[in-house]
Amino acid sequence: MHLIIAPIVLPAVLAPIIAWVMRHDIVLARAFSIAGAVVMVGIAALLVGIAADGQTHPYFLGDWPAPFGIALALDRLSAAMVLLTTLLALAVVVHAAATGWDRRGQHFHALFQFQVMGLCGAFLTADAFNLFVFFEVLLIASYGLMIHGGGAERLRAGLQYVVMNLVGSALFLFALGTIYAATGTLNMADLAQKVGAMPAGDAALLRTGAALMAIVFALKAALVPVHFWLPATYARASAPVAALFAIMTKVGAYAILRLFTIAFPPQSAAMGGFLQSVLMPAALVTAIVGAVGVLGARQLFAQLSFAVIGSVGVLMAGIAAFTPEAASAALYYLLHSTLAAAVLFLLADLVVSARGAARDHLRPAAIAPGARPGLLAGLFLFAAIAMAGMPPLSGFLGKILVLQALWPRPDVALSWAVLLTASLLTIVGLARAGSMLFWSRPEAVAAAPGQEAAPEDVVPVAGFAQFAGIAGLVALIVALTVLAGPVHDYLGAAAAQLHDPAGYIDAILSRAQEGG
């Protein structure tokens, strides 16, 4: 069953080839990068098919039995996340090639493939230290992608982003060291057994490590109070990179979901459910901060960044409940919010390049007629509806599912009030941005002393190729809406699998007992 490691090996092989052999031939690099992304989607679809049988499929690197060697594990959740990553990557790489973003700096496609490798690895690994390694792979690639295109502002934001994440990595290592000192293992299945058997009296060190780890993942997921790096990073990164980064916050959410259900079971005596009491308030504050940011932003990319933070709030509210129903609702919202954020960033790229000197500032400015303003406005309406969670699209379904899953909790009044208010603020903020971008009167602009001169030299005519990535993502959101039933059934099964870790532990550790 070597297919499980294919999503890591393929980009790992492709990236150096692109970086060394094709560095002077952008056409060849594009062809290989897009072909690689297509093959990855195929592999991910096969993995989803394999995982659908409900088993956990382990893969032992070097054929070492589990707690000693490094193991990968494929279950429904990993397969779904890998599929989401590859679909998003395909849309983004097509958009980057069609709009020429990949020419504005070096090694876009190589870094891109490394990023996909790190993402897939983080979703597939069954070992906490390996999770750190894949985090580093995806972060190192993201440092390169973040400053892709250059410019003083972007380099400054990139420096902050790198410093932020290096501190996060140091904290991750402290957490891993503490957990290793407390349990003597870093394999997730082995951790689950050791933590489950640990009496509450010995758990202080373990809880410290788990809390440090939760902070690291909250940092990656951009949860309040460690969310402040996200707006500057996403707003300053080039648009295709920001669209790809839409899945980076989800890596943090995934890691919390994975580790704090399997490796640190909330019902075990050693953990005592300390994370739940912190996570839910943090999630609700995140939702509000995101929504207020959407309402107050004066630049489109900053606004979309805050919309991402708001969606993280809703997602984490679902995860913080730690029930199978809430987890499946959160996973559905995770798929949706990743696609919606990506489509908004890609769309904003086209809108901003058509607005000439006004860039992404939310003030009246004409959209170059060659850029198909009508199509852009229609797509923006679609994407904003999806992002804000209004009917009839999947964002609405996702939010309803999360709200429904929060119903049995004692704090339901508070969480419903917060999430619904946040949705309202997001709707108002995005509606304001949309009317400012597409309905502002061009006469008012002409009155300003002619700085809008010749926007046509930026983007003459937007070919339909530029809409290809966006169209793909829009189709995915529609598919997610239409096929909500089957997708939710699959995710429900994934959440059930996650909350019944016996199968996972058994699949990974059984080899050790056999081999004796």
Added chain:
Amino acid sequence: MELLIATGIGVLTAAGIYLTLRLRSFPVVLGLALLSYAVNLFLFSTGRLVTGAPPILSKDAAAYTDPLPQALVLTAIVISFGMSALLVMLALGSYLEGRDDGVEGDGAEDAPEATSGEAR
């Protein structure tokens, strides 16, 4: 020895955090380097401190020291070394492009308008 190691890790971490919170990029780079030293020492000591014992388990050895943290430290050193190099290049690039050595945030909101002299 425990006291020495613990004090060393504590001092390195404190100095690293202090330097990381500075406004200029050079102290921040140094601070992150100190922080990574502290992390490496900490990881090294998580396998318990044993002196003079081989890092392998064999029937002849009376005692052994846990080899896994050493492997973890090796990985962490490689990654943090590469990161330091990247950070230095990035700080240098940011300084040369922006003529400013600061790392302080100017927020996503306050970017100067591309066009000057226009009233909002």
